[in-house]
Amino acid sequence: MRVSLPARIAAAVIGLLCAVLSAQPAFAHATLLSSEPADGTMIAASPPQLTLTFNEPVAALVLRLVGPDRRVQLLENPEGRRATLVIPTPAALAKGTYALSYRVISLDGHPVGATVVFSVGAASAAPPSPEESHDPAVVMALWLAKLILYGGVFIGIGGSAFAAFVDRRRRGMTVALLAAIAATAVAAGLQGADALGVPLVSLSGAVVWRTGLETSFGATAAVLIGALLVALVGNAVSSKRAARACSLLALSGTGIAFALSGHASAAAPQLLMRPAVLTHVIAVALWIGALMPLAAALRDPKGTAVLARFSRAIPWAVGGLVLSGAVLAVVQVEHWSALMATAYGNVLAAKLVLVLALLALAGWNRRRWTPAVMAGQPGGRRGLRHVIVAELVIAVLIFGLVAAWRFTPPPRALARAAARPALLHIHTAQAMADVRFVPGHAGVVDASVIIMTGDFAGLDAKEITLTIVNRAAGVEAISRQATKGTDAIWRVERFPIPQDGRWTVSLDILVNDFEKIQLEGAIDIGREP
Numbered sequence: 037m038r039v040s041l042p043a044r045i046a047a048a049v050i051g052l053l054c055a056v057l058s059a060q061p062a063f064a065h066a067t068l069l070s071s072e073p074a075d076g077t078m079i080a081a082s083p084p085q086l087t088l089t090f091n092e093p094v095a096a097l098v099l100r101l102v103g104p105d106r107r108v109q110l111l112e113n114p115e116g117r118r119a120t121l122v123i124p125t126p127a128a129l130a131k132g133t134y135a136l137s138y139r140v141i142s143l144d145g146h147p148v149g150a151t152v153v154f155s156v157g158a159a160s161a162a163p164p165s166p167e168e169s170h171d172p173a174v175v176m177a178l179w180l181a182k183l184i185l186y187g188g189v190f191i192g193i194g195g196s197a198f199a200a201f202v203d204r205r206r207r208g209m210t211v212a213l214l215a216a217i218a219a220t221a222v223a224a225g226l227q228g229a230d231a232l233g234v235p236l237v238s239l240s241g242a243v244v245w246r247t248g249l250e251t252s253f254g255a256t257a258a259v260l261i262g263a264l265l266v267a268l269v270g271n272a273v274s275s276k277r278a279a280r281a282c283s284l285l286a287l288s289g290t291g292i293a294f295a296l297s298g299h300a301s302a303a304a305p306q307l308l309m310r311p312a313v314l315t316h317v318i319a320v321a322l323w324i325g326a327l328m329p330l331a332a333a334l335r336d337p338k339g340t341a342v343l344a345r346f347s348r349a350i351p352w353a354v355g356g357l358v359l360s361g362a363v364l365a366v367v368q369v370e371h372w373s374a375l376m377a378t379a380y381g382n383v384l385a386a387k388l389v390l391v392l393a394l395l396a397l398a399g400w401n402r403r404r405w406t407p408a409v410m411a412g413q414p415g416g417r418r419g420l421r422h423v424i425v426a427e428l429v430i431a432v433l434i435f436g437l438v439a440a441w442r443f444t445p446p447p448r449a450l451a452r453a454a455a456r457p458a459l460l461h462i463h464t465a466q467a468m469a470d471v472r473f474v475p476g477h478a479g480v481v482d483a484s485v486i487i488m489t490g491d492f493a494g495l496d497a498k499e500i501t502l503t504i505v506n507r508a509a510g511v512e513a514i515s516r517q518a519t520k521g522t523d524a525i526w527r528v529e530r531f532p533i534p535q536d537g538r539w540t541v542s543l544d545i546l547v548n549d550f551e552k553i554q555l556e557g558a559i560d561i562g563r564e565p
Contacts, residue, residue, distance in 0.1 A: 068148075069091055069119075070089045073086070074154070075153060076461045077461040078154070078468065082125060085122055088138060090140070094141060094148070097147065098139040099112075099114060099121075099138050101126070101135070101136055111126065121138075121140070129156045131158045132156065134153070134154055135153050136151065136153075138150065138151070138152070177226055178230055178442065179439050179440060180439075181223040181226055185439075188219060190321045191212040192267060193267050193286050194321035194324055195212065195326070196267045196283050196286060196325070197325060198325055199329060201283065202346055203330075208328055209271055213267055217261055220264070224248040224254060225239050227247075227248035228243075229244050252296065256294065256297045256298075259292055260289070260293035263286045263288075263290045264286070267282060267283065287318050288318075291313070291314035292314060294313055294314070294317045295311075295314045309367060312360045316356075318356070323350060323354060326346060327427055327428050327431070334420060335417075347402065379444040394430050401424075406420065457475065458560070459472055460557050461557075462541075462556065462557040464555060468487070468492075469486065469487045469488075471502075471543070477536065478561055482527065483502055483518075483531045485518055487500070487545060495545075497545050498549075499544075500517070500544065501517050501544040502542075502543060503515040504540065506538070511535070514531075514533075514534075539559055539560075540557075540558055542555070
């Protein structure tokens with residue numbers, strides 16, 4: 037049986053969506069850049085506060101401190117300083133190893149959780165950390181809600197604008213707007229369930245909805261529902277002036293709503309990115325929202341005048357869409373290689389293919405079918421309607437891809453995560469050392485070493501040699517002599533780490549002509565982005 041090209045495109049997009057959604061638990065949008073105390077380190081005394089610094093602003097959901105006795109303390113009242121959470125220590129921490137388990141939510145409502153382990157005074161057995169949980173039903177439901185939300189918003193808001201400024205036909209707009217309102221409300225609850233890591237049945241609890249509304253998506257949902265209600269009013273009024281005023285308010289509110297949350301809006305420079313998101317959203321609404329009422333108008337003998345007005349106005353919307361989309365893509369992806377190397381890039385690449393197909397159909401309409409309709413050629417209206425239906429199908433596939441972005445971190449966030457340092461703490465009775473590789477991935481890095489005695493006193497040394505080896509990967513020892521700085525930190529610049537994996541790190545510390553200390557530990561090095 038021969039399969040049509042649209043069907044093959046749809047199957048490929050659905051397959052990509054399934055792959056992205058099934059891999060969702062492995063993705064993390066906000067990334068921990070550093071902590072105090074640092075992960076894997078030992079400090080001499082109980083700290084007055086604990087600090088977590090992320091690559092973007094976050095909101096704390098749950099913070100737990102598991103002590104050496106495995107007792108769990110719930111940490112409350114963290115102070116937010118943009119991307120840094122400062123958590124007061126509940127009491128003086130006794131000696132031993134602690135696990136600081138955090139679950140925060142990033143700008144687009146994606147929950148991120150992990151654990152930082154540190155020791156006070158002396159190491160003990162590491163306490164267990166709570167495991168992350170994800171309900172696939174919540175993930176799929178959230179994706180579906182976002183798909184309905186996008187379809188309802190862009191078809192409903194854009195269609196209302198078309199009715200207010202081009203043609204008074206409003207068929208189907210009210211249904212689209214009501215569907216978008218319902219999907220937005222449901223998405224808020226699903227955001228809360230995903231943030232808390234609870235199953236779909238937990239939507240019956242008020243805490244899930246409250247959590248969803250407290251995320252950045254809460255503000256987006258509130259403004260968006262307001263814009264949708266204004267559009268409904270515009271559809272109901274008989275005054276052309278009132279309808280147009282409501283349409284402009286609804287379009288502006290929609291753009292503002294989407295600019296309030298999401299990774300694109302949070303990216304720097306925000307003075308460029310937030311207006312780009314607003315422009316992109318309004319342009320999509322004006323183009324996609326016009327398709328259904330335009331197809332309906334072509335069934336009317338007077339539809340030629342409607343088509344003429346649409347043809348004069350739509351190039352401005354398409355131009356704004358392409359320009360703003362290019363800005364958003366360049367900032368989020370940063371490098372062309374990320375299109376194939378990251379899940380976000382894969383989704384963007386598929387979206388670009390569909391957008392190009394959409395632009396090609398629009399160009400074909402403008403070159404072939406619009407002149408045919410204007411000239412009254414037989415079959416012109418039918419041919420144009422068929423192409424409009426194809427455009428709508430592609431638009432829905434694009435909305436499905438955009439909804440999947442909720443589960444994929446942009447390459448710029450991954451690059452920042454890869455650039456964070458790799459840290460290693462080695463502690464013996466004779467000496468201890470903190471080793472730091474910046475960035476913490478394979479390649480040429482800068483290494484620094486801080487040494488102390490086993491009881492946290494200062495340790496002077498004549499010479500330090502840093503060595504790494506990964507015999508499991510067939511890489512023999514790589515050694516470099518460190519240079520001591522005026523701040524008593526030993527450094528090795530441009531230290532080569534050939535590949536990612538688990539490396540054994542050795543420090544040969546020459547204290548004096550008669551004493552030499554050797555420290556050894558293992559560290560995980562990430563892949564070069």
